[in-house]
Structures are given as C-alpha cells and as structure tokens.
Amino acid sequence: MAQDELSPSTGAQSGAAKSSDGYSGAISSSVSSGSAPMSGEIAIEIKNLVKRYRNLITREWVNAVNDISLDVHKGEIFGFLGPNGAGKTTTIKALLGLIFPDSGDVKVLGEAPNNNAIKAKISYLPESPYFYEHMTAREIINFYASLFGLDSRERAKRADYLIDLVGLASAGNKPLRAFSKGMLQRVGIAQSLINDPEVLFFDEPTSGLDPIAHRDIRDLILHLRTEGRTLFLSSHQLSDVELVCDRVSILYRGKIRKIGRVDELVVGGNVEILVKGFKTTPALAAEITGLGAKLEQSGPDTLIIGGSDNETKNALIDLVRRGEAQIIAVTPTRRTLEDIFIETIREGEVEAGEATKFAEASTTEALEVK
Numbered sequence: 001m002a003q004d005e006l007s008p009s010t011g012a013q014s015g016a017a018k019s020s021d022g023y024s025g026a027i028s029s030s031v032s033s034g035s036a037p038m039s040g041e042i043a044i045e046i047k048n049l050v051k052r053y054r055n056l057i058t059r060e061w062v063n064a065v066n067d068i069s070l071d072v073h074k075g076e077i078f079g080f081l082g083p084n085g086a087g088k089t090t091t092i093k094a095l096l097g098l099i100f101p102d103s104g105d106v107k108v109l110g111e112a113p114n115n116n117a118i119k120a121k122i123s124y125l126p127e128s129p130y131f132y133e134h135m136t137a138r139e140i141i142n143f144y145a146s147l148f149g150l151d152s153r154e155r156a157k158r159a160d161y162l163i164d165l166v167g168l169a170s171a172g173n174k175p176l177r178a179f180s181k182g183m184l185q186r187v188g189i190a191q192s193l194i195n196d197p198e199v200l201f202f203d204e205p206t207s208g209l210d211p212i213a214h215r216d217i218r219d220l221i222l223h224l225r226t227e228g229r230t231l232f233l234s235s236h237q238l239s240d241v242e243l244v245c246d247r248v249s250i251l252y253r254g255k256i257r258k259i260g261r262v263d264e265l266v267v268g269g270n271v272e273i274l275v276k277g278f279k280t281t282p283a284l285a286a287e288i289t290g291l292g293a294k295l296e297q298s299g300p301d302t303l304i305i306g307g308s309d310n311e312t313k314n315a316l317i318d319l320v321r322r323g324e325a326q327i328i329a330v331t332p333t334r335r336t337l338e339d340i341f342i343e344t345i346r347e348g349e350v351e352a353g354e355a356t357k358f359a360e361a362s363t364t365e366a367l368e369v370k
C-alpha cells in the first residue's frame with residue numbers, strides 16, 4: 001500500500017460538521033459503514049493463547065488469557081471487547097510481540113510479531129497518545145517519519161498527507177498544547193499511519209471525545225478499511241463498535257465468551273408480530289405463552305414477541321390466524337451490542353459463581369474425607 005495509492009479525500013472536508021474543537025475530518029461523514037470485503041486471507045491468528053502472571057502479593061498465578069483462539073481476516077475491522085481485567089491488553093501485547101505466550105501461538109500477517117519485517121507493517125494507537133506539547137503536529141509527524149528512515153522530501157509529503165487526512169490541515173503548525181483531546185487523537189491516528197501499516201491496533205480510539213469528534217474518528221476508521229487495512233479495535237464505546245466493526249469477540253476472565261458478526265449478533269432470534277382484531281381466548285393465550293412468547297395488548301393492536309426458531313415463529317402465526325387476527329407486520333427483534341455485551345458478561349459471572357461454588361463444595365468434601 002504505497003503512499004501514492006492513498007490519495008487524501010480533501011474535497012470531502014467542505015460542508016462537514018465541525019466538532020467542538022473546531023476541526024472536522026477530511027473524511028466524508030458519508031463513508032460507508034458496510035462490512036469489509038472479506039479477502040479470506042488471515043491477518044491476525046491467535047491459537048490457544050495462554051498467558052499467566054504471578055500476583056506479587058498473594059504469589060498466586062492468574063490466567064490473564066486462558067486458551068483463546070481467533071482469526072481476523074485481512075481488511076476487517078475486528079472489535080476486541082471485554083470489561084477491565086478481561087485480558088485484552090495482555091492479548092494485544094502478545095500480538096505486538098511485547099510479551100511471549102506461556103503456550104499457544106500468535107501470528108500477524110503469517111509471522112511471529114517479534115519479526116522486524118512484521119513490526120514494520122503494524123502500528124499501535126494507545127488510548128491517550130502522549131506528545132511533547134511544544135511541538136506542532138507537523139513536527140511530530142516529521143519526527144516519527146524520520147524514525148522510519150524517510151528522507152526529508154518524503155517526510156514533508158507524508159506529513160502533509162496525513163495531517164490533511166485526519167482533518168488538521170489548518171492546525172498543523174500550532175503547538176500541541178493548544179490541542180483538544182479529539183485533536184490529539186487525530187495526531188495519534190496520523191502518527192499510527194506513518195509507516196503505512198497493514199494492521200492497526202487501536203486502544204479506545206473514541207473514549208472521551210465529543211459526539212462530532214466521535215463521528216469523525218469513526219469515519220476515519222471506516223476510511224482506513226476502504227484502504228484495505230486491518231483494524232483490531234479494543235473499545236468500551238459499544239455504540240461506536242456496533243457502527244464500525246465487522247465482527248467482535250467478547251472476552252471475560254481470559255476466555256472468549258462470544259464471537260461473531262455484529263449484524264448477526266444484534267438481530268435477536270425473536271420476531272415481533274403486530275396483529276389487529278385478535279380474538280384471543282384464555283386457551284389461545286396459554287398456547288402462545290406456552291411457546292415462550294409474550295403478548296402485549298395496546299388498544300386494538302396486539303404485539304406478540306417470541307419465536308426463537310422458524311418452527312415456533314410459524315406456530316405463533318398459526319395461532320394468530322386461529323384468533324382471526326389480521327397480521328400487520330412481522331419484524332425481527334433487534335438488540336444493541338451493549339445488550340449482547342451485558343448479557344454475555346452476566347452469563348460469565350453466573351458461570352464463574354457456579355465454578356466458585358463447585359470449587360468450594362469440592363474443598364468441603366475433601367476436608368470431610370480427611
């Protein structure tokens with residue numbers, strides 16, 4: 001992906017809304033949020049990754065990451081989600097070659113990430129990138145570009161391009177101490193693109209930003225996908241994740257609890273059947289609730305929510321017909337990624353509780369045997 005292939009979408013800036021910091025992204029807000037062109041090629045491969053740490057005080061071993069496996073396709077935006085302490089940072093550190101797995105294997109672009117040729121093709125954006133505040137955005141980009149060995153002409157060209165891309169063209173020569181969090185995040189993204197990376201790791205790229213800056217950063221992320229880059233995104237901003245990610249995994253206590261396409265996860269299994277003139281009887285109502293469905297009456301309309309499988313959905317529609325009702329709409333229920341996340345963590349908590357109880361029971365039994 002040579003720089004020349006990455007022409008900045010300069011024209012898109014006009015008319016774009018400005019965030020409260022007064023800057024708007026060079027990327028049009030109309031960037032498609034459609035899913036990635038799946039190349040089928042794997043960019044990130046995690047196989048049975050285990051990483052343990054020893055607690056310095058209790059001396060107990062903690063499985064920070066406990067046997068996780070996943071693949072991220074080239075050109076995909078993958079959301080790596082989980083509450084604090086789930087094991088996200090540990091996994092990302094392993095993928096960046098900063099720590100070694102205790103067992104299992106990680107590969108980025110088909111190679112171990114500590115391989116220097118691979119390091120040159122990846123980049124990492126921390127949650128709060130820190131820059132020397134007396135330097136300007138242009139100087140910072142120039143400085144980092146020099147670390148990658150670009151000559152002065154190339155550096156200037158790259159700095160111009162990236163500063164324009166992230167919507168800082170009019171602030172590029174101002175010192176960073178005058179920059180808002182959103183503007184610093186744009187500098188961070190520009191910096192993460194200096195080496196024209198194929199795979200980017202972004203940690204909380206939209207946390208603490210105002211709504212317009214949020215949208216601009218989201219659009220930038222989507223733009224990076226249109227350039228064929230792969231993004232591995234760790235974030236608690238679930239509404240952003242829902243909008244930009246193709247697939248997500250939800251990590252809890254070092255284990256992947258859920259993984260899948262966002263569009264498939266958010267479509268609940270149920271349908272909402274809106275009917276008119278339903279002549280329900282207690283027997284019919286009992287049959288409907290017996291199928292696990294819920295009946296809600298609102299004036300002449302009745303809403304029936306249920307049917308996790310096709311057979312049940314059809315059975316519900318048959319019951320509606322028996323009640324001589326007119327079907328107005330049958331709509332799949334939709335949940336937010338936040339609903340899925342909370343449900344997944346709750347399930348994990350219940351299982352962990354069960355596991356603790358089980359362990360306690362075994363200990364009691366062992367004591368009794370003694």
Ligand code: ADP
Nearest residue numbers: 053054064082083084085086087088089090091
């Ligand atoms: P997340 O990024 O999802 O918040 P981390 O990967 O930072 O989670 O941490 C996962 C678990 O591993 C936590 O219980 C954390 O306390 C523990 N852990 C992480 N790094 C270390 C370390 N260097 N030493 C000891 N424990 C650690």
